[in-house]
Amino acid sequence: MSSKLVKGTAILTIGLFLSKALGLLYLIPLYAIVGKESMGLYQYAYIPYNIALSIAISGAPLAVSRFVARYNALGDYATGRKLMKSGMLVMTISGILAFLTLFFLAEPIAHLVIRDEEQIFSIEQITSVIRWVSYALLVVPLMSIVRGFLQGYNKMEPTAISQLVEQIVRIIAVLIGAYFVVNFMHESPEKAINFAVFAAFIGGIAGLGVLYWYWKKYKQEFNTLLDNSIQPEEETSFFSMYKELFSYLLPFILVGVINPLYQFVDMVTFNDAMKSIGRSTVSDVYLAMLNLLTHKFVMIPVMIATGFSMALIPVLTTYFTKNDQKGITRSLDQTYQIMMFLTIPLVIGLMVLSNEFYQLLYEQDAMGAKILASYAPVAILFGLFTVTAAILQGIDRHKWIIFNSLVGLLVKLVINIPLIKLFETNGAILATAIGYTIAVGLNIGIITKALQYRSRMVFRRIILIGILNLVMFVSVYFTLKGLTAFSAVDGKMHALFYILICTGVGGAIYGYLSLKTGLAQKLFGERLTRFTDKLGF
Known part of the structure; x- marks a missing residue:
């Protein structure tokens, strides 16, 4: 395996870890600049943005990497290059459509989340912040097609470095912009949040520049492979190429969007459920703690699984194309073990030290620390879902990914409001855990049956x-x-x-x-x- 999988996983995991760590650490100064209440406005923008972004691009890197890896394994480098060229236009159109959709749905979304006059934000404030973040969708999708193409050649470094640079530039823009708006322009923290979310567009431009540099670096190598590409008996048409790509794409999109969808369920149901038990005055703050402030912590262990899934898919695809059952089994054995070996201690650390971590990043807050301690174990389920879905993608069980994911999400939707009424934020966490447990259990069942996979x-x-x-x-x-x-x-x-x-x-x-x-x-x-x-x- 395994050197390729471990090396690719290490590169992506380190890049993702640094990116996630920066995405968490910058909240410390931003929290100090705009305050606890305004952070709620920030999360109201980013959940719809993450959904739109996931639909626009999340499937593309993995689907394209799988497509390119499959044809490269057959010695056909021309088909992957053909996809790359046409895909640039497709992703540009995808980004424009995603931008327009989010921009014009901003007000309807705001009406969904403001359920009581006692809440601290207005419909106009939420509409504005969602529209400001939507501009990033114009540039980010272009990065996805290039990342996927390079990953198909087992070039994981460009993805990791571009994500890191994108994050660094975005954070610098967020902090400088927010500080300038509050301290020099003397505007409200809400205005600072508008600029802070627009910084995603600036970061996207920087990430795209990094990928262009890597493309120039590897271009000669890719051209050499292209010159030695086999000539298939029948040239792959655009229709058949995109038909195959989109057969991969929907499951990839669903895997990428499933976590933001769980958060969106909380976003549109939490305030209403809290209103019904007379807790509207704290609803916005508690939701921000759940969906932004503690969620950032919880996703750090998940980056290990994400790194594995991104590196695993091209490797599994190669083994599956060559019908190498032993290679598949070795990949699964090592993936499960290393993921659990690294993820579980991180989760335990977050649970035991929840009060200290929350105080370090934000402030001393018993409720925030309590939410973090309750939420941390769910990271294991997030990671297992990501890895098991990647395995199903690698062995062409795409329909099951869609079915299993939607079943888990439907369960979350059905039980969320009753559990929130009973346990408040812990109810939302419990509903998420139950939904993911069902999806992961179904995924493992299908993998076991399809591959006859048993490993004592x-x-x-x-x-x-x-x-x-x-x-x-x-x-x-x-x-x-x-x-x-x-x-x-x-x-x-x-x-x-x-x-x-x-x-x-x-x-x-x-x-x-x-x-x-x-x-x-x-x-x-x-x-x-x-x-x-x-x-x-």
Whole structure:
């Protein structure tokens, strides 16, 4: 596998981690500039934007990478290049349509989320902020087709670097713009939020520039492969090419849009449910904590699964095209194990240190910390859904992805309001967890049946990972208890100090046990084994 999968996963995961980390860290100064209440306005813009963006582009990189990888495996490099050229026009049109749709639906969406006069935002404010963010849809779709083409050649670095640069430029524009609007123009924080969401357009321009640089870098290599491309007996027509591509595209789009859709369900039902129990005055703030402030934390462990899925699909497609069942099985074994090995400790850290993390980034807030602790375990389900959906995509079970995803989403929609009325934000979290559990269970069932996949070794390894994480959990929990008994957390630097101590203890224990049991060496290969042999493990 596996060197290709591990290398590709590492590149994408590091890029995604840095991008997600920056996407979380910039909220610290933005929160300080605009305040807690205005952050709610920010999330009202980004959930519809993420849905429109996912529909416009989320399927494209993975679908295109799968398409290109399939034809490259057959030695036909001309068909992938043909798709690339025509796809630029298609994605430009897609971006324009997505922009117009979101721009003109902004007011109807605002009417859906404002359910009571006691809420802190007006319909006009939400309409304005959604329209400002919609401009990014004009440029971002172009990036997706280039990323997908390069990933089809197992060039993962351009995707990672372009995402990182896009995020950095966007964050700089957000913070400078918001600070200037509030402190020099003396406008309201709501005006600053309008500029902050427009920064997504500026970041998109920067990301597109990075991809153009990589295209120039690899162009000669691609042209050499194109010159040596086989000549198929019958040239692939545009109709058949796009028919095949769109057969991949809908499942990819649904996987990309499913998480924003779950958030959108919360966005359009949460305020109404809270109104019915007399909680409208805190509804906007609680929803911002759930859908933006804590969601940013929860998605950090998920980036591991996302990195795996993006690297896994071209590799699985190659094995599937060559009918290499052993290659598929090895890929699945390693993917499940490494994902769980890396994801679970991150989740445990967020749960145990929820108060310290929330105070470090935002402020001391018991409710925010409580929501984070409740929400963190759902990251495991998010990750499993992403990976299992990628596996189904790699083995051409596209219809099942659509069915399973929609079943989970329908369950969320049905039970969300009753659970919110009973448990408020925890009810929304529980509804999300139930919906994802159903979708993941169905995905695993289809994979097991389609591939006759059984692996006692993976099952035993996951149990071992669970035991190691339990030991780590106990050590971090009692370390934190000892620290807080000595001195309660007081301020951001104090919170950071406790986080560093606790994560250091937990990481050291988890790392030591993983090496001592040989688990880490088995998961990460010969290079780690040679290194640990020198240390006596």
